[in-house]
Amino acid sequence: MTETTKRTTKVWAHRGASGYRPENTLEAFELAIRQGADGIELDVHTSADGELIVMHDENVDRVTDGTGLIKDMTLAQLKELKVSTPAEPSGIYHIPTLAEVLELMRTTDMMINIELKNSICFYPGMEEKILKLVKEMNMEDQLIYSSFNHYSLLQLKQLNDHVQTGILFSDGWVNPAMYAKNLGINAVHPAVYHLKYPQFIEEVKRAGLKMHVWTANKPEHIQLVKDAGAEAVITNYPDRAIEIIEK
Ligand code: G3P
Ligand code: MG
Secondary structure, three states: OOOOOOOOOEEEEEOOOOOOOOOOOHHHHHHHHHHOOOEEEEEEEEOOOOOEEEOOOOEOOOOEOOOOEHHHOOHHHHHHOOEOOOOOOOOOEOOOEHHHHHHHHOOOOOEEEEEEOOOOOOOOOHHHHHHHHHHHOOOHHHEEEEEOOHHHHHHHHHHOOOOOEEEEOOOOOOOHHHHHHHHOOOEEEOEHHHHHOHHHHHHHHHHOOEEEEEOOOOHHHHHHHHHOOOOEEEEOOHHHHHHHHHO
């Protein structure tokens, strides 16, 4: 994987700098770059015509002026929608494709955490498509893949043994690190509250896995991630996290 800054805990922007710009938009990723983040996290789905779409939810209802499932809409239909936030209802933002985000990120040496959102809608063939695109763009060293769908992570590994993967998991799992290690997965991606259990941190260290923690936005949570010696903090506020990590 590429190294950016000397920070021992890297700062990855969750859905971009989504505390300041609408989540998963090019503008949120551009701001993460400007704020000096070490990486970004983004969510991916597949449209009706097979395009890789960067958005969090399975449907467009929460963050755009449209309604419906991504899997039922074409790229052209998705591109017509306006992304807006309560703070910026004018909707000057649009849904990006994965190719567009990668095009922006290839100008940097930042890490890119692609979260495959394929636990509710399954998007057959999405793994192959993502790997093909990343390879074509010559960005394989910048990528780590995560998902709540662990079969999908195994499929990525089967397609390319060199890919970096991280498991996402639900609340209250005991020793997910051992589980991940047994599957040949490289990292655990816990929600920040898992760090309240010293046993959990010990299990991750014992397994020799990397730990990338989400979503730490409050200063005390960012501090907790730093104190746990995690490799990355995933946050909506990269500037805030950088200040605390570098203190
Ligand atoms: O990848 C970390 C985090 O983004 C997982 O949850 O719902 O924010 O995609 P969510
Ligand atoms: Mg995510």
